Amino acid sequence: MLTNQLEVSMYRYNPEQDEFPYMKKYKIEKPARDIMVLDLLHLLKEEDESISYRRSCREGVCGSDGMNINGKNGLACITPISSVMKKNKIELRPLPGLPVIRDLVVDMTEFYAQYEKIKPFLQNNTTAPEQERLQSPEDRDKLDGLYECILCACCSTSCPSFWWNPDKFVGPAALLQAYRFIADSRDLETVERLDALSDPFSVYRCHGIMNCVSVCPKGLNPNKAIGEIKSMLLKSKKNIITSDGTN
Amino acid sequence: MSNSILTDNIKTIEFDALIVGGGGSGMRASLELAKSGLKTAVVSKVFPTRSHTVSAQGGITCAIASADPDDDWRWHMYDTVKGADFIGDQDAIEYLCSEGPKAVFELEHMGLPFSRFENGRIYQRPFGGQSKDFGKGGQAARTCAAADRTGHALLHTLYQNNVKEGTNFLNEWFAVDIVKNSKEEVTGVIAFSIESGEVAYLKAQATVMATGGAGRIYASTTNALINTGDGLAMALRAGFPAQDMEMWQFHPTGIYGAGSLVTEGCRGEGGYLINKDGERFMERYAPNVKDLAGRDVVARSMVLEILEGRGCGENADHIFLKLDHLGADVLNSKLPGICELSRTFAHVDPIYEPIPVVPTCHYMMGGTPTNVNGQAFRRINGNDSIISGLFAAGEAACVSVHGANRLGGNSLLDLVVFGRATGMHIQEELKSGGGVESSSKGDIDASLERLNKLNESTSGYETASVKRELQECMQNYFGVFRRGDFMEKGLNELAEIRHKVDNLHLKDKSSAFNTSRVEAIELQNLFEVAEATAVSAFERNESRGAHARDDFPDRDDDNWLCHSFYDPINKKVSKREVNFAPTKVDAFPPIVRTY
Numbered sequence: 001m002l003t004n005q006l007e008v009s010m011y012r013y014n015p016e017q018d019e020f021p022y023m024k025k026y027k028i029e030k031p032a033r034d035i036m037v038l039d040l041l042h043l044l045k046e047e048d049e050s051i052s053y054r055r056s057c058r059e060g061v062c063g064s065d066g067m068n069i070n071g072k073n074g075l076a077c078i079t080p081i082s083s084v085m086k087k088n089k090i091e092l093r094p095l096p097g098l099p100v101i102r103d104l105v106v107d108m109t110e111f112y113a114q115y116e117k118i119k120p121f122l123q124n125n126t127t128a129p130e131q132e133r134l135q136s137p138e139d140r141d142k143l144d145g146l147y148e149c150i151l152c153a154c155c156s157t158s159c160p161s162f163w164w165n166p167d168k169f170v171g172p173a174a175l176l177q178a179y180r181f182i183a184d185s186r187d188l189e190t191v192e193r194l195d196a197l198s199d200p201f202s203v204y205r206c207h208g209i210m211n212c213v214s215v216c217p218k219g220l221n222p223n224k225a226i227g228e229i230k231s232m233l234l235k236s237k238k239n240i241i242t243s244d245g246t247n
Numbered sequence: 248m249s250n251s252i253l254t255d256n257i258k259t260i261e262f263d264a265l266i267v268g269g270g271g272s273g274m275r276a277s278l279e280l281a282k283s284g285l286k287t288a289v290v291s292k293v294f295p296t297r298s299h300t301v302s303a304q305g306g307i308t309c310a311i312a313s314a315d316p317d318d319d320w321r322w323h324m325y326d327t328v329k330g331a332d333f334i335g336d337q338d339a340i341e342y343l344c345s346e347g348p349k350a351v352f353e354l355e356h357m358g359l360p361f362s363r364f365e366n367g368r369i370y371q372r373p374f375g376g377q378s379k380d381f382g383k384g385g386q387a388a389r390t391c392a393a394a395d396r397t398g399h400a401l402l403h404t405l406y407q408n409n410v411k412e413g414t415n416f417l418n419e420w421f422a423v424d425i426v427k428n429s430k431e432e433v434t435g436v437i438a439f440s441i442e443s444g445e446v447a448y449l450k451a452q453a454t455v456m457a458t459g460g461a462g463r464i465y466a467s468t469t470n471a472l473i474n475t476g477d478g479l480a481m482a483l484r485a486g487f488p489a490q491d492m493e494m495w496q497f498h499p500t501g502i503y504g505a506g507s508l509v510t511e512g513c514r515g516e517g518g519y520l521i522n523k524d525g526e527r528f529m530e531r532y533a534p535n536v537k538d539l540a541g542r543d544v545v546a547r548s549m550v551l552e553i554l555e556g557r558g559c560g561e562n563a564d565h566i567f568l569k570l571d572h573l574g575a576d577v578l579n580s581k582l583p584g585i586c587e588l589s590r591t592f593a594h595v596d597p598i599y600e601p602i603p604v605v606p607t608c609h610y611m612m613g614g615t616p617t618n619v620n621g622q623a624f625r626r627i628n629g630n631d632s633i634i635s636g637l638f639a640a641g642e643a644a645c646v647s648v649h650g651a652n653r654l655g656g657n658s659l660l661d662l663v664v665f666g667r668a669t670g671m672h673i674q675e676e677l678k679s680g681g682g683v684e685s686s687s688k689g690d691i692d693a694s695l696e697r698l699n700k701l702n703e704s705t706s707g708y709e710t711a712s713v714k715r716e717l718q719e720c721m722q723n724y725f726g727v728f729r730r731g732d733f734m735e736k737g738l739n740e741l742a743e744i745r746h747k748v749d750n751l752h753l754k755d756k757s758s759a760f761n762t763s764r765v766e767a768i769e770l771q772n773l774f775e776v777a778e779a780t781a782v783s784a785f786e787r788n789e790s791r792g793a794h795a796r797d798d799f800p801d802r803d804d805d806n807w808l809c810h811s812f813y814d815p816i817n818k819k820v821s822k823r824e825v826n827f828a829p830t831k832v833d834a835f836p837p838i839v840r841t842y
Contacts, residue, residue: 016757046711049763050755054293057471059507059588061399062297078591101442102760108294121407122358131311132355134367140360147360147393147400151296186358 003088006030006081008044010051011093013100021100023091030088037084037092038065038076041104053104060217063152067104068093073154073215095157097166110166111153111173118170118178118196123189139185146180146225148218149173155212155222161205168201172212172222175203179225182232194233203229251699254691258447262286262415264673265435265451267422267478269295271303271398271662272641272669273457274405274414276621279670281412285677288415290422290438290449292473292765295406299459299471300662303398304584305374305512306390307354307663308656309347313364314371314388315379320344321832322379323389327657330376330541331650332792332802333837334491334810336826339646342619343657343664345831350663351391359404361393362581372581373515374655375539376842386536388515390656395510395584401659417449421765422477424694425454425485425637432683433636436481437694441765444758446698448691452682453638453673456482456615456623457666460642461776463769465608465726466718469501469508473769478643480772482615483779483815484697487634488625490645490810490823492776493784493794494612496653497727499545501607503565505592509585509604511655514538516581518570520549521601522557533842540842543652543793546606550727553605560603567601574598606727610653611776612793613783614645616812616823621646621669626812626823636683638673640665647810650825651792701767707752710767717744717770721777725784730797734785741774741781748774775815783811786820804837 005027013021026044038055045051053076054064060078067076070084070091084090098106124133156162156171170178178197181187197203203226212222264280266273269291280287291298312318324344328335355361355369362370369391377387393400409416422436426448435450461476462468483489499520500509514520519538522528532548533540540548549566552558559567570578570585575598578586582597589595589602615623615637621644623637641662648661676682724737751767789803790796810823827834 014757015759045763050757052760052762054297056293056297056473057299057302059302059505060591061396061584062293062299062301062471064293064297105760112294116410119411121411122356124356128352128356130352132352132361132369135363136367137363137365140363143360144394147403148396150301150399151294181358184358184360 004030005088006085007089008040009089009091010103012103014050014102034080034082036077037069037079037081037090040081040090041076052102061150063150066095066152066154068096073158075152075154075217078217095153097157097163098153108153111156111171114156114170114174115151115177118174119193120177120181122181122184122187124186125188133186135185142183143180145220146176146183149176149220150218152217154215154217158211158215160209161207165201165205169205170197170202172206172226175206175229176220176222176225179229182229191236194229194236197229198233203233251703252446252695254448254688254695259450260447261450262288263451263677264453264455265290265449266455266457267436268298268457268459268643269293269416269418270298270457270459270641271300271402271405271659272666273455274402274409275663275666276455276457276640276670277414278405278409278412279667280673281409281414283674285674288417288449290417290420292419292421292441292477294418295416296403298402299474300402301399302471302508303401303659304395304508304510305515306372306392306397306656307351307401307659308374308377308390308654309351309660310344310389311348311351311369311371311391313368313391318379318387318389320347322381322387323347324832325381325835326376326378327648327654328835329382329840330652330654331648332652332840333650333808334647334791334825335650336647337829337834338826339619339648341829341831342668343648343660346664347660350660350667354401354404354663357404357408359393359400361391372512373539375511375514375545376541376654377539386539390512390515392512394580395512395582398659421768422481423698423768425481426686426691426694427485428684428686428690430684431634433485433634434683434686437691437698439698442760444761452636452677454636455621455638455640455669455673456643457640458643460611461773462608462611464718464721464773464777464780466722467501467506468608469498469506470608475769475772476611476643476776477769477772478639479615480775482623482637482639483775486816487623487637488616488815489613489779489813490616491613491647491651491783492779492813493787493811494651494792495608495780496542496610496612496793497546497606498609499542499549499606500568500604501609502588502592503603503605506607507588507592508609509568509588509602510582511542513568513570513582513585516577517573518568520545521567521569522552523559523563524557528552528557536842541652542655543795544842546727547795549606565603565605568604569601570597571599571601610658611642612645612647612649612651612653614643615639617644617646619646619665619668620672621665622672626821638669640669651794697771701751701753701764702756704752707750708747710751710763710770713744713747713751714770714773717774717777720744721780725781728795728797729784731785734781738781738785741778744774745778778818779813779815782818783813783820787811808837
């Protein structure tokens, strides 16, 4: 192949036309400057209107365009083609493990259902003050690395445990959010939140494979948050045993 | 053709209140309504947390008296009136600034992870155009922040609380056109599921356009790809007016080449702009507040530096934003998102090098005219007349708190204050027996026409190339500086583009997740907004706020201390008086605006 040509192999599936998905090859002239994978998709879509993918902010903050790029999950809009191109080839597939609606668009229902399951909202039933609830900068710092999640699903769909049990294992993205509220000094439902995660599947199906950490486009560490949850669960269990013992 | 979609073949889904748009204002309105027991739905073309509010960085400006215990909402009001170059409605600005603290504290109670001061209160940083004591007490620090990800934190918090309250979401549904009855009341919208292609009539007693801005009318913009002015365009096509459409804010610091926003908070934290000689040139243009002058003032100064040959880079076509002197600690803790964006899109690390920036289209001050309750109105015999059933909030609306130039951090406040107010008003109105009469089959069929025409197209123009043409036209003739003869040329080009936009060819007619269909309709929406912008800009023969005319360089209060009011039916602009009647303070009279 000519060195100034780029070969893009793309997963294609249109439920109205295709019995099975297939990989389609596109050849385009390599752009003069480095562009993002999303820009590449725009160029291809101008040639082939039928290509479908999600996109919105095009700057890595909305989480729309998570996809599998040369075997690794990432956001198309902040992935320069130079960083993923192998021998002038790029392979684009939908996020793995979720049903495909069309081409690079996956059905995220199960992913969102896990998010909703962890009650992703602050719970504090005390009467709110007239002004803000106070929080020390140190307590606020505990939310850094947690609240920045953009729900792109790159992590959960790279996790073999989530592929296996998407209905029962909460998955790294939602567990990161579960810990975001546990860690918030303003949230008063820590015990209930931990209790809801104490079954064998919700959190314990995480086996520390760490794919989530390696793919997170925001540099977050769900594995660490999951570790915190596990050790809190362990402590709360010990407490229960101790109190049982003294009774 | 026989496969036209008719009312008889589609489902009607009925709600009390329908909110079009799942960004900050839409979800603040829905949150208010979800708690009310009214049957409410949010229809959003993207999953709500993908809305453009997520990109807001620096913060939400509000006199919560945290950084300064003596801060006063009246000072914020003064700044906003002045920032707006005196064509913001003072009753609305008074409402925004005085209700603001309540709305911000509510967000905190909902869980928004604001940054904090040592005493535990919400962190506030200085932003452009902020002052103490009505401009006499020096720079204020009034912008409440969650690092430089305030929009993300706000949008996610609102979505989370809507989940908590059980709001109905029609996610990835795309609203196409307004349905109105013979009395010109709005009774809902035609929409389709992007996932399945299913078309439905979403019927409602109250329809709220919370569809955000339309920055994509320009070639270079900080706006998300989804910012195509859908709600405003639907209203225009239905014959409803738009106000102050010539007023577009060009943000001083969009990343050169990429357009991504670099928050004004960078300058609030102590960063500043330099030209190719390393000169801090804002000292010449705004000797008092320098880099923290109004955005319109800073953007124009930057363009003048470039035009006079002092731009940076090989082509001398941009400016540098210097941050390295702030140190790695401040940058990492206060501006982490900016560091990330700069590395990705400008290939520079702000800890060591300046960021190349250029004024970039950022915000639509104009929109569907509304009162403080979010009720849209038109003009009948020179008087405001409420359009039953139609509401607007946020960037899609022109209430008008931003006038000719919005102050940084006021957009997020606008979203929550007026999203909330709209929700409260709809509750009151519907619970006291208000509502609209049903539309007939013919009315609904009429609103299906555009979608049918596109679906039946067998030849015509390509969306991508026509969109480029439109964006270049707007960029060239209706940008930071404007001139009558250039704008006339632009208007002629737009007339040609109109023909193309009305005759797009949709090659892919499939139903499931057909984004080409969405993009074609979005282009038609962009065009309506662009045309309203162009006609209004050509009419306003003065320079005020963001509207800078080379051929009319001065503000003309005798003739133009007023809103422009665009009527889409005859494409004519009339004048509407500005409100100078706040109720809790005396009105601020127009003064010469300097920084």
